[in-house]
Amino acid sequence: MLGRFTKGSAAASRVEPAAPLPIVEPVTPETPVAVGSEKDQREDLLAVKVELHRHLIDRFNLAVLETASKEQIxxxxxxVVRDFVRGRSLPLNARELDQLTSDTADEMLGLGPIEPLLKDDSIADILINTHKRVFIERRGQLEETPIRFRDEAHLLRIINKIVSAIGRRVDESYPMVDARLEDGSRVNVAVRPISVDGPLVSIRKFSRNPYSLERLVAFNSIRQPMIELLKIAVQSRKSILVSGGTGSGKTTLLNALSSYISHKERLITIEDAAELQLQQPHVGRLETRPPNVEGRGEVRQRELVKNALRMRPDRIIVGEVRGEEAFDMLQAMNTGHEGSMTTIHANTPRDAISRLEQMVGMAGMPMSQESIRAQIAAAIDIIVQTQRLSDGGRRVISISEITGMEGSVIQLQEIYQFVRRDVSPEGKIIGDFRATGVRPRFAAEAATLGFQFSKDAFNPQMAL
Known part of the structure; x- marks a missing residue:
């Protein structure tokens, strides 16, 4: 049976020499596990899996292997795994050897060399620069990995496995595609001819356990009084716009905010690639669709927003507003769907308003600039600004409230802000979260609903 899966050349099955680990013991059921920190053991195991996978993709015929069952693999x-472990004198007992073999089979049935990276919760992004190089982002810093694909055809097989799972395609006719993995992780793919050197894949991973706002405090992304404000805003059905740059944590924050929505409400989510992880029982998920081979069948976000209004939603959550659907989103917020939420790419709250204004203009409606701004001021209540800092940390750097119009200008008042003070010798940003002393205008309305802010929540003299 081995001949069915292995390549013909003897060179392909040759095991590359590697330095053995310091602990050398026979593989038996009683062999103890190597002593060391949990982090070191996890990283050592990942390194072993990467090297083993590299050995296997050199040895086996991957195209045939992908048609086999797990038992056959x-x-x-x-x-082969047994010989690999013995050849490197790895300190594994029989149970661990069986687990390594099973994990390796799962990886070969899954997404190949990057499967161990997908299972590592400390990794935020996986960036594949052609089949020769794979980078990851861990704790805000980019680092190269020893992972590689056998050739470009191998990488393309993995890409097609990802995009075909959600009914999409990528080839010379459609060289770009947005997709998602089963766990909701976001995937972007670019292939030839627009990608000059070969396929480029970007995977934005999402935690198996969605982040709560309280958990974000542990990452120094936000402070407790800010959480209190956002929690009451959500429960008071205030419409929230989360603004920030790429990779600043907008979707993570949107997921966290949604946890405060009542389980009695019906939510409709609208996304290009479904990645939101809402915890409510009554959620309807809508996803855009690209055109087919004949150029037909495209479903855009604007059509989905219009359709969502006919689905009896209590709130509509748009993963990211980026075009003419902004007009329909504002209409929904102004006509009985208060408490809706969305994200937008912008560097400041004021920039977010300007971008939203431009997107409404893209809808082609005969509206003056002043009437567009009035729609925005009436629809949006809170703007939360996120930012990815130079040290890799994500922060909520501003929470502002829209208070209405003054003439033709939308009025904003900042309630909380992050103030940078210094940079440590290690490059870490040093700063403080501060209250501006402004009390939100919706506080009185929230009080009538039974939601009270703590006494010093907006005191600028109190440390957050």
Whole structure:
């Protein structure tokens, strides 16, 4: 059976020499696990899996292997894994050897060399620069990995496995595609001819357990009084716009905010690639669709927003507003769907308003600039600004409230802000979260609903 999956050349099955680990013991059921920190053991195991996978993709015929069942793959790779472990004198007992073999089979049935990276919760982004190089972002910093694909055809097989799972395609006719993994992680792919050197893949991972606002405090992204404000804003059905740059944590924050929505409400989500992880029981998820081979069948976000209004939603959550659907989103917020939420790419709250204004103009409606601004001021209550700092940390750097119009200008008042003070020798940003002393205008309305802010929540003299 081995001949069915292995390549013909002897050179392909040759094991590259590697320095053995310091602990050398026979593989038996009683062999103890190597002593060391949990982090070190996890990183050592990841390194072993990466090297083992590199050995296997050199040895086996991947195109044929992908048609096999897990049992067949286990039968084929078990002796190879055993020889690999013995050849490197790895300190694994029989149970750990079986687990390594099973994990390796899962990876070969899944997304190949990057499967161990997808299972590592400390990794935020996986960036594949052609089949030769793979980078990751861990704790805000980019680092290169030893992972590689056998060739461009191997990488393209993995890409097609990802995009075909959600009914999309990528080829010379459609060289760009947005997709998602089963766990909601966001995937962007660019292939030839627009990608000159070969396929480029960007995977934005999402935690298996969605972040709560309280958990974000542990990452120094936000402070407790700011959480209190956002929680009451959500429960008071205030419409929230989360603004920020790429990779600043907008979707993570939107997921966290949604946890405060009542489980009695019906939510409709609208996204280009479904990635929101809402915890409510009554959620309807809508996703855009690209055109087919004949150029037909495209479904844009604007059509989905219009359709969502006919689905009896209590709130509409748009993963990211980026075009003419902004007009319909504002109409929904102004006509009985208060408490809706969305994200937008912008560097400041004022820029977010300007971008929203431009997007409404894209809808082609005969509206004056002043009437567009009046629609925005009436629809949006809170703007939360996020930012990815130079040290890799994500912060909520501003929470502002829209208070209405003064002439033709939308009025904003900042309630909380992050103030940078210094940079440590290690490059870490040093700063403080501060209250501006302004009390939100919706506080009185929230009080009538039974939501009270703590006494010093907006005291600028109190440390957050």
């Amino acid at each position: 286990l039968d084929e790779i078990r002796p």
